[in-house]
Amino acid sequence: MISDGVRTGMTLETFIMEGMLGSPAATGVFTSLLNQIGYAAKLVTSKVRRAGLANVLGATEQVNVQGERVMKLDEEANDTLLGTLRRRGHCAAVASEELEHIEHFTDDARARYVVLFDPLDGSSNIDVNISIGTIFGVLRRDEDSLQVGEKDFLKPGKELAAAGYVIYGSSTMLVLSTGREKGVHGFTYDPTVGEFLLSHENIRIPEKGSTYSINEGNFGRWTDGVKRWNAHLKAEDKADGRPYGMRYVGTLVADAHRTLLRGGVFAYPADTKSPEGKLRLLYEANPFAFLFEAAGGSATDGQRRILDVVPTKLHQRTGLVLGSKRDVELFEEFAQGKR
Numbered sequence: 001m002i003s004d005g006v007r008t009g010m011t012l013e014t015f016i017m018e019g020m021l022g023s024p025a026a027t028g029v030f031t032s033l034l035n036q037i038g039y040a041a042k043l044v045t046s047k048v049r050r051a052g053l054a055n056v057l058g059a060t061e062q063v064n065v066q067g068e069r070v071m072k073l074d075e076e077a078n079d080t081l082l083g084t085l086r087r088r089g090h091c092a093a094v095a096s097e098e099l100e101h102i103e104h105f106t107d108d109a110r111a112r113y114v115v116l117f118d119p120l121d122g123s124s125n126i127d128v129n130i131s132i133g134t135i136f137g138v139l140r141r142d143e144d145s146l147q148v149g150e151k152d153f154l155k156p157g158k159e160l161a162a163a164g165y166v167i168y169g170s171s172t173m174l175v176l177s178t179g180r181e182k183g184v185h186g187f188t189y190d191p192t193v194g195e196f197l198l199s200h201e202n203i204r205i206p207e208k209g210s211t212y213s214i215n216e217g218n219f220g221r222w223t224d225g226v227k228r229w230n231a232h233l234k235a236e237d238k239a240d241g242r243p244y245g246m247r248y249v250g251t252l253v254a255d256a257h258r259t260l261l262r263g264g265v266f267a268y269p270a271d272t273k274s275p276e277g278k279l280r281l282l283y284e285a286n287p288f289a290f291l292f293e294a295a296g297g298s299a300t301d302g303q304r305r306i307l308d309v310v311p312t313k314l315h316q317r318t319g320l321v322l323g324s325k326r327d328v329e330l331f332e333e334f335a336q337g338k339r
């Protein structure tokens with residue numbers, strides 16, 4: 001009787017390696033860097049899963065560059081990513097939501113990448129046990145970049161070499177893309193094996209969805225166009241699949257992940273309280289815009305494609321609308337006064 005054994009799933013590491021082998025232009029450096037990010041995700045997962053027990057809950061009484069209370073887990077996740085990405089010499093520097101300036105590792109020419117991340121998105125939800133996440137993007141250093149600096153980070157999102165996120169939800173999942181031609185793939189963490197196993201190969205977002213996601217509490221701050229868009233989605237029109245359902249977790253990674261898998265639209269538009277928008281362009285909006293476009297969706301700030309925006313500041317904010325192509329187009333029609 002041949003035992004069932006454990007069906008050997010495709011691990012993140014093997015999937016990346018095979019992707020590397022399939023791309024003659026790629027080198028081991030890029031592959032090794034992505035595997036390092038996967039390893040960091042395992043370490044952060046372990047800390048997040050123990051959060052309730054390991055007394056990492058509660059604020060550290062410190063305040064980060066955003067003026068936000070730093071939760072212990074934020075700090076731990078940030079330190080973990082710094083420590084992991086400093087190894088192996090592939091990453092020249094990192095930019096983190098938790099750090100005012102970039103963290104410089106090396107100017108060595110062999111360190112060909114820089115990494116941007118939000119180590120723990122949704123930290124205000126940590127101590128109420130709601131899903132949180134890590135968001136990351138990988139940029140190539142300029143060929144002629146002798147000294148790595150902030151200029152290596154201030155690139156439009158369309159220049160990303162890779163982007164992804166980890167969602168610490170009912171299970172931990174890492175979603176990654178190295179570009180439209182390579183697709184978007186999800187790996188679910190199996191703690192009994194200690195590996196991320198391929199669970200969602202080639203994620204494609206539906207052309208149109210039936211859910212919208214926005215903080216309705218900001219209604220009074222929206223532009224008239226956004227208010228009319230909101231009313232349109234809530235009006236009864238069975239033929240057009242309305243009213244849409246409304247879902248809002250309050251963690252970008254969770255709301256974006258659901259939208260990516262199910263379709264529909266997530267919106268955090270600029271408003272009278274946040275005229276530049278609330279979310280960060282470099283390490284929140286750009287990685288998700290990269291992923292959504294690679295999965296067949298769209299990402300805009302209501303007026304322009306997110307991936308075209310040329311950043312001028314490391315922590316600059318933006319409005320963000322992510323989702324199914326048709327749902328994002330509808331938002332833009334209202335936001336631009338065409339409806």
Ligand code: P6P
Binds near residue numbers: 251278
């Ligand atoms: P609001 C979490 O603090 C966060 O940065 C994103 O993860 C999330 O989408 C947004 O803020 C929620 O903001 O104003 O709705 O609480």
